[in-house]
Amino acid sequence: MKYIEPHAHMVSRTTDDYERMAIAGCEVVCEPAFWAGFDRRSVDGFHDYFCQLTEHEPKRAAKFGLKHFSWLCINSKEAEDVKLAEEVIALIPKFLNRPNVLGIGEIGLNKNSRNELRVLEMQVDLAARHEQLILVHTPHLEDKSKGTRLILDVLKSDKRIQPERVIIDHVEEHTVELVLNAGMWAGMTLYPETKCTPARAIDILETYGSEKIWMNSACDWGVSDPLAVPKTAREMKRRGHLAAAIEKIIFQNPKTFLGQSLHFKI
Numbered sequence: 001m002k003y004i005e006p007h008a009h010m011v012s013r014t015t016d017d018y019e020r021m022a023i024a025g026c027e028v029v030c031e032p033a034f035w036a037g038f039d040r041r042s043v044d045g046f047h048d049y050f051c052q053l054t055e056h057e058p059k060r061a062a063k064f065g066l067k068h069f070s071w072l073c074i075n076s077k078e079a080e081d082v083k084l085a086e087e088v089i090a091l092i093p094k095f096l097n098r099p100n101v102l103g104i105g106e107i108g109l110n111k112n113s114r115n116e117l118r119v120l121e122m123q124v125d126l127a128a129r130h131e132q133l134i135l136v137h138t139p140h141l142e143d144k145s146k147g148t149r150l151i152l153d154v155l156k157s158d159k160r161i162q163p164e165r166v167i168i169d170h171v172e173e174h175t176v177e178l179v180l181n182a183g184m185w186a187g188m189t190l191y192p193e194t195k196c197t198p199a200r201a202i203d204i205l206e207t208y209g210s211e212k213i214w215m216n217s218a219c220d221w222g223v224s225d226p227l228a229v230p231k232t233a234r235e236m237k238r239r240g241h242l243a244a245a246i247e248k249i250i251f252q253n254p255k256t257f258l259g260q261s262l263h264f265k266i
């Protein structure tokens, strides 16, 4: 079955992963800017990372027949240094016209700190000024509910932001409704242990429906599975979901959301 992987950190994966994803039916992979597994010490580190996301990784993906898109930002894990964040944010506009860039992301909160919030507001402003889509990372575990509320407050208080052009990722049972009620899209991240397992994600779909929801593997440097989306699709089939309903979640929904960017041509 064909599918879109809407959130994967491919710079951390091997060519074997690209090959397995292509064999499993992946046609498009989208890569938000995030932590590199270590804190970068200067703005130059981000410049090189943005080049990696917009020049080098699309070529690596193309060797396996996959289209590669990316999102740009400074992530919340490295947002404590506000001065550095300002320098990185100043760098982003010159990359926004590159043909594989979809928007600003994954911005958000990690520990819900004051500096993270300030940098989040700066990047929401950046997206608004440049009419970019927004992809948001929400904190893990006990910080998730509070962090999601704080993020929604920031987004809703900026009247330039259209909710249907925002996706809030890593939703779980206790945050999905908040996001959908705000008119935004919700992403479910399928992790082997933390975040959503495939079974929990399907339970959420069966409870809240399949409008404005997508699933992703968010595969990165930690324990994660680049085939989580097709494996969950297989589990949906086993649980009696029809082929059209499965295709909506793993292909049509991400295509609809991402298609709001003029760069997303597939």
Ligand SMILES: [Zn+2]
Pocket (backbone or CB within 6 Å): 007, 009, 032, 034, 106, 137, 218
């Ligand atoms: Zn991510």
